[in-house]
Amino acid sequence: MSVRTDLSAGKRDGRTAGEPAEGLAGRLSGRTALVTGGSRGIGRGIAERLGREGARVVVHYGTNETAAKETVAAVEAAGGTAFALGQELGVPGDAAALWRAFDELVGEERGLDILVNNAGIAASRPFASIGEEEYDRIFAVNTKAPFFLAQLGAQRLRDGGRIINVSTGLSRAAAMPDLIAYAMSKSALDTFTRYLSKVLGPRRITVNAVAPGIVDTDINAHWLRNDEQAWAGAAAMAALGGVGTPAEIADVVAFLASDDARWITGHWIDATGGSLA
Template identity: 60%
Template structure:
């Protein structure tokens, strides 16, 4: 590691497990003090904090369920309580999200509202209410998805939320450029997380791996490395972009890899 984030503070939402945990570990390994956000699973967040501290890093957990009234206010209140009045932030990673596996015909208004509340509304207002905390030359990184360029009808509402997050990223990049704050999105493909563990094995895993040019499923660290680069000073001239981190998924016609 390069210690390239020494002296900074980062906040990673949904950092109790999976990609969020990997991102939190990676940023901490680069010297950042990391706020490990969780929605309802305090034990998972505590495990992430323990891993970071065990490796010599600095981290603390903050809890606030997203997608419910008062979510953003509670999250920032927990952040301020942990760090004290006037706390500032260098890197914000909007990673927390929920999935939706219903096609158009069976998606209910309640399910639609819920996935948008967590995946779009929460990041939007987290940024809005946090801009006075984010330092000039800071970083905002939104975790999107490869489904924004690969049509999957069975995840339509979820895919729409990630498309909205991409638009949010490049529009916000334009607005915050005067402060030197970069805003980018990272779009993972199928990734080997505990969320996918129930189905990502055997023939299903082999089929998922075949989507990628590398013939494998992504690992959380594959995504964390991209996020760490975007958080670093080396990415100062990159903003308003969606970085495809799908391992080259669906680059060719189906069955013609």
């Protein structure tokens, strides 16, 4: 079947999604951001957007170095500064190893201003057949890694910094029962977000979660892009109509990373296009 495209063409508010509003370009200048899972999909969209806002972006990847370098090149082509950093998540000592590599890459004196915990994996099997190994892996990547990345990252975060966790609309709605383990792991991340906002609040570090709905990424391509019926069903779930794009999620993250969101913390931001309405 032919691939359906979103009729909005990424211009739902009159400008291209991911394009900074007039007067906002450069609002993250001088700041350093780390985006985990930043080589593809939503993570790449976030990395590119933060780069356009002036942040120095460290693009973390697990295994796909080529994709990470492509993201770095895209940030640099837009006039930004970016670096690729490889480290597998979900293994013992992952957070400590990542931060050691980060310090070597950007220099300890530069510190960190924005941590985006975006890296995550979904479940390949439903409740009746998922095994312990896969279940543990999902929680190791989606929940444990962000916990310890934030714990060790807090030592590097400057006062007034930002932690943004990428959650999912599935932590609030049982729309896809086969992804029960994934939804559980993200629900735990939501709880972590609320509690951590209290822990880091005295330092004026905000902690928020952004919850996408169905987003058009390469991870979803096998069931979404080449099936008109699946695309139409996904689009119908959103009150705003259409399937989300990485750039639209990145817009929300860029707002939370900016000074405009300095009085917002401990929140779960619905970025599903109204799928939960």
